[in-house]
Amino acid sequence: MSIAIVGFGTQGKKRFNILKNSKKKIYIVDPLYKSAHAKKIENLKIKLRYAFVCTPDQEKLKIINFLIKNKVNVLVEKPFFLKSIKEYKTIKRLLKKYETKLYIAYNHRFEPNLIRLKKYLDKKIIGKIYSVEMYYGNGTSKLWSNSIWRQKDNKGVVIDLAPHLLDTYIYLFGNLPAKGDFFLNNNFENTNMDFAKFGFKKNDICITLTTSLIDWKNNFEINIIGNKGSLHVKNLCKWDDSYLIYRKRILPSGKPNEKVFIEKMGDPTWKLEHNYFFRKLKKRRTNLNNDIIIKKFIDELFA
CATH class of the missing domain: 3.40.50.720 (NAD(P)-binding Rossmann-like Domain)
Structure with missing residues (x-):
């Protein structure tokens, strides 16, 4: 072959x-x-x-x-x-x-804790979803400054990291709406965008996605809040141990019961x-x- x-x-x-x-x-x-x-x-x-x-x-x-x-x-x-x-x-x-x-x-679809996260969501274990926040950041700002072909694209960090977040959203929840809006965008260290926060509302749920080239430690997070609990992913395996945390809501209030899945550092996705x-x-x-x-x-x- x-x-x-x-x-x-x-x-x-x-x-x-x-x-x-x-x-x-x-x-x-x-x-x-x-x-x-x-x-x-x-x-x-x-x-x-x-x-x-x-x-x-x-x-x-x-x-x-x-x-x-x-x-x-x-x-x-x-x-x-x-x-x-x-x-x-x-x-x-x-x-x-x-x-x-x-x-x-889109290799992040093969992250073990994203696969677990989808299984939890499919079971609707956290009930009605209130909000979804996704964050993808790294510290490659200066590498972008030195890249001629990177600087030619005015979409900057959005064209680089947002496809991963948007694909992850499609994987977890289904289709995207036709349009979203920028909440914040900046070019702190580059001629094109190196930080952007954007999102949309879908069925009264607020979805916020953030992409960044100015995180000096690599950062990936997903936080999903529902009326029966919440789900949280922290880190990708390629950088560090990855965590999926399920928190079961205590009514009327109180410290939630937690279940934590830890995937040790070492990238299996490729x-x-x-x-x-x-x-x-x-x-x-x-x-x-x-x-x-x-x-x-x-x-x-x-x-």
Whole structure:
């Protein structure tokens, strides 16, 4: 089984490290990496079955079109945002014509405590939901300042981290509304946005999402409050021990009963996502509709 990793930056190297101990033959495509097998995917004269596209956003469409037309199954790093819905429809037609698969990677769906969280929500154990708060922050502000291609996108941190939060919301609760609003946005250290708080109301529930490049310690949190209790996720396994906390409300008031799940540090999500990609190819052609929903929401946010 032959796989190409197209783009050998941070994400490409992560994919390679997961795949390198498998029986799959791996080819690296990158214009800057000296040991790459090819500088462009068109120059790689190998019959491929799979490709992992880990390039900057503006390069993805051309590469993916080429791969689909050559009947290569594709995993592409999120987000896969195109200029128009027409371009998405073209991709769908190509996938059908060439019987090829496309998967947009959102590895946080495979966080053990997010999987547990969804099970609790599906059981409606905290009753009627009153509020949802989600926060994703890191301290990469200065790295963004030094990145030419990052600075070209005025959406800044929103285009980088919000897709993860929005995809997580879809995973946990279903579809997004058509429109949200900014509550706060700033460019403290960058020419584009490096901190943003936005959200929406749905069925009288307030949903708030925050993305940040100015957290000096990586931070991921979800807080969901209901009339019978609350659910809280703190941390991703890649950074530290991850916690899911279920608090059962005591009436009329009092300290809630708590149940805590601890997932030790060590990121299992990449390998789980790879297994999902290879296994689910038989069942689904693409999760492209997910990114269409997210793109529409973000476009409306900036409209």
